[in-house]
Amino acid sequence: MTDAMFPHLFRPLTIRGREIRNRIVSTGHDTCLPEHGLVNEAYIAYQEARAKGGAGLIVTQVAGVHETARYTSHLIMATTDDCIPGYAELARRCHRHGARVVSQLFHPGREIMESANGMLAVAYSASGTPNERFRNMPREMDAAMIAEITQGYADAAQRMYRAGLDGVELVASHGYLPAQFLNPRVNRRQDEYGGSDDNRLKFMADVLEAMRAATGDDFIIGLRISASEKDEAGLTNAETLAAAKGLGARIDYLSVTIGTSATIGGAVHIAPPMNFQAAYTAPEARAFKTALQVPVFITGRINQPQEAELVIARGEADGCGMTRALICDPEMPVKADQGRFDDIRACIGCNQACIHHFHRGLPISCIQHPETGRETVFGSHPVTTHPRKIMVIGGGPAGLKAAAVAAERGHHVTLFEAEPRLGGQALLAQLLPHRAEFGGIVTNLTRECALAGVTIRKNTRVDASLLHEFAPDAVVLATGATPYLPPFETDGEIRVATAWQILRREVKPGARVVVADWRADWIGPGVAEALARDGAGVDLAVNGLYMGEAMPFYVRDATAASLHRLGVRVTPYARLIGTFGDTVFLQHTASELPIEIEGVDMLVLSSGHLPFDGLRSEITALGIEYHGIGDCETPRTAEEAVYEGMLAGRAL
Structure with missing residues (x-):
């Protein structure tokens, strides 16, 4: 060979x-x-x-x-x-x-x-x-x-x-x-x-x-x-x-x-x-x-x-x-x-x-x-002497890693994913400019599951009835997160969309857009670049010291170069206050003075996420051992999701 x-x-x-x-x-x-x-x-x-x-x-x-x-x-x-x-x-x-x-x-x-x-x-x-x-x-x-x-x-x-x-x-x-x-x-x-x-x-x-x-x-x-x-x-x-x-x-x-x-x-x-x-x-x-x-x-x-x-x-x-x-x-x-x-x-x-x-x-x-x-x-994952029936709920990076490690150790693992595709938010991340390779994390973790013998059931939303029917010995809850919509004043004249909606092409982008970036990570700049490449005039308003404050340095700097070439205007220290007419109102987080961006027809929110853990009470009510991991605990990044998935797989 x-x-x-x-x-x-x-x-x-x-x-x-x-x-x-x-x-x-x-x-x-x-x-x-x-x-x-x-x-x-x-x-x-x-x-x-x-x-x-x-x-x-x-x-x-x-x-x-x-x-x-x-x-x-x-x-x-x-x-x-x-x-x-x-x-x-x-x-x-x-x-x-x-x-x-x-x-x-x-x-x-x-x-x-x-x-x-x-x-x-x-x-x-x-x-x-x-x-x-x-x-x-x-x-x-x-x-x-x-x-x-x-x-x-x-x-x-x-x-x-x-x-x-x-x-x-x-x-x-x-x-x-x-x-x-x-x-x-x-x-x-x-x-x-x-x-x-x-x-x-x-x-x-x-x-x-x-x-x-x-x-x-x-x-x-x-x-x-x-x-x-x-x-x-x-x-x-x-x-x-x-x-x-x-x-x-x-x-x-x-x-x-x-x-x-x-x-x-x-x-x-x-x-x-x-x-x-x-x-x-x-x-x-x-x-x-x-x-x-x-x-x-x-x-x-x-x-x-x-x-x-x-x-x-x-x-x-x-x-x-x-x-x-x-x-x-x-x-x-x-x-x-x-x-x-x-x-x-x-x-x-x-x-x-x-x-x-x-x-x-x-x-x-x-x-x-x-x-x-x-x-x-973690040089090796110890093989269990008491194989158990494990249900993993959620097929994003956290759930995939938990399932792979648990199965590798000898447990009988079934992973349930509500959507037709595995990957969770990684499927959105790969839609950002220059981030297509991020989808490789799904390919790689899915392969780990296959090698370990994980049973995967897609298009299957777990509810109390399925929990009772499946009767697992333990559950790993990895159901992810949903976009957070912060409260702000608006008269409704400016259309509002989430970063998820833009990436999924669920709404038609505006010609003059403000991206309100609370996270200061990959999402806001990525959406801003995508919109600019589609021809929009874009302002990126970052509630941080600078664009990409949470990003790895070299990723941030390469992104800054792309935004500058595309003419995206970046405003740091910017907290979203609201919209009126065609104006987005922000506040400078250090001086507390107002910042106004006029002539806007769309506001895109990159405001973080809320944990989605609606099954936690049902699992508890049935008295089943469970381990919450990844964004359903509190939204963070794929790194924490995969790491916690590994820990959960070892803890079962």
């Missing part, structure tokens, strides 16, 4: 004499799992799950090489020998499953997000060139500090070598310190580290040579770099390619990505949301693969093995970073190798529990697979 379907993806690759079993790479990504700056059991278990699932190469998250490298409060530090035992155990556990392990070595330069104590840190860079995104004004490194940091890279590499890892990867991507030295618009030095292309490359070359001298001939030393930083002041393809050529035999592989941490527009590419096409970065790698004599990897929205196979077959890269695909389904490589394509839980690019958790300082996970990042707690 592997040879027929994936003649390239599952072909081994040898780097520095070390064979990598396939071309699937879990690229370096922060997890917020390590504690106290050290690798811990939670992080080892996380990476071991991906090694066991068949990944060929695992690149561990960034490890700081100097005290000034602390760009977050939860960075792993490789500055003392204290790091060696954790890395040694991680390598041992991943090696026993056949994966190779490489650690990223890192200094952010001016790209510092936060400090451990809440105070602003002193940032250092090649020059005193300010950072736009984090608003850091860095100090220029002197020669002594450059030498100290160069030695820090070498010492960290030696510790990884002693720990038994297969190699290290110098992080020069996304505008971090090596890229700051390379970039002539950031590096304005006139000494041996600046003023010419060769001088700007010297820092990176010195670091690579120092790492090689500190390790062994069989130790892999790779480089990660952005082909293009996607910013006017960022590195260009030509500059990056010239640098890669100039480094020559100093590197054993090149891991290519795009974007920069330095700007909002460039940072979107660090974890591109579903606004971007699958494998959209792959053409960026072709020039590097053509010009270089070392293997080239590419990453960026490569979520399915079929996509990765095509990238390699087209000669764009030698391997594919499939990080979020492996966060969503650690067993994706094994399933693909066995031809179990329908069983792969495909990443939908929502960014909600992976990078969004990281940005909030929380351990990463996946909305579809809450076991991710919680391997030490």
Whole structure:
């Protein structure tokens, strides 16, 4: 099956004499799992799950090489020998499953997000060139500090070598310190580290040579770099390619990505949301693969093995970073190798529990697979010794996950859905612009139910009579929510619709629309964009600090770009008061002064939801054990719904 379907993806690759079993790479990504700056059991278990699932190469998250490298409060530090035992155990556990392990070595330069104590840190860079995104004004490194940091890279590499890892990867991507030295618009030095292309490359070359001298001939030393930083002041393809050529035999592989941490527009590419096409970065790698004599990897929205196979077959890269695909389904490589394509839980690019958790300082996970990042707690679901008859009411994400887990554990599970289709609100979410892939959560959870043996009855509304007739041992209530209609004054001149009605095309949109967005999440901006694309003039009035306040950063920023291009006017701090004539009246939530938007013919409400739990009293009256989950408890997001579904399935 592997040879027929994936003649390239599952072909081994040898780097520095070390064979990598396939071309699937879990690229370096922060997890917020390590504690106290050290690798811990939670992080080892996380990476071991991906090694066991068949990944060929695992690149561990960034490890700081100097005290000034602390760009977050939860960075792993490789500055003392204290790091060696954790890395040694991680390598041992991943090696026993056949994966190779490489650690990223890192200094952010001016790209510092936060400090451990809440105070602003002193940032250092090649020059005193300010950072736009984090608003850091860095100090220029002197020669002594450059030498100290160069030695820090070498010492960290030696510790990884002693720990038994297969190699290290110098992080020069996304505008971090090596890229700051390379970039002539950031590096304005006139000494041996600046003023010419060769001088700007010297820092990176010195670091690579120092790492090689500190390790062994069989130790892999790779480089990660952005082909293009996607910013006017960022590195260009030509500059990056010239640098890669100039480094020559100093590197054993090149891991290519795009974007920069330095700007909002460039940072979107660090974890591109579903606004971007699958494998959209792959053409960026072709020039590097053509010009270089070392293997080239590419990453960026490569979520399915079929996509990765095509990238390699087209000669764009030698391997594919499939990080979020492996966060969503650690067993994706094994399933693909066995031809179990329908069983792969495909990443939908929502960014909600992976990078969004990281940005909030929380351990990463996946909305579809809450076991991710919680391997030490939910590594497996215990098989029951007392199978029971379980009724799950509601076929949205919460009910589907509860049913799948309960059946996997050995219970006899029947799921009842009142509508002809499974999915609940996910069916609406996929109708928003750039959110079509969100429907994949329904496909994936439905498959989990099928594999576990869940009986599904659609077009069946449960009432007291059916409860009594079915006589379950326990009920999982997952009946979702309905739109909340807030009270406001109106004379009825302006038509009013809910976001649900707009998405379902139940009402004809107006030509001049105000979207009142209380949630400050995906729904209001999505509806506003949909209406604008249909030709309406749209104002988005957000009862929040800014549009998309509750959204993952990169999803928010990509959405902001779309709204701006479409001319949607965004008003923050806006509380809905009412309508009169053709005017929508709002109040500025900070100043309490009025805001008026005139010439309006439709008001669309994105005002949150009310729990729909009408069967709770009937279940209680019959004395049946029940577990309420998801929006029927209180409306939130798909992440909470699936997580609570998993907990309910385990609790039965």
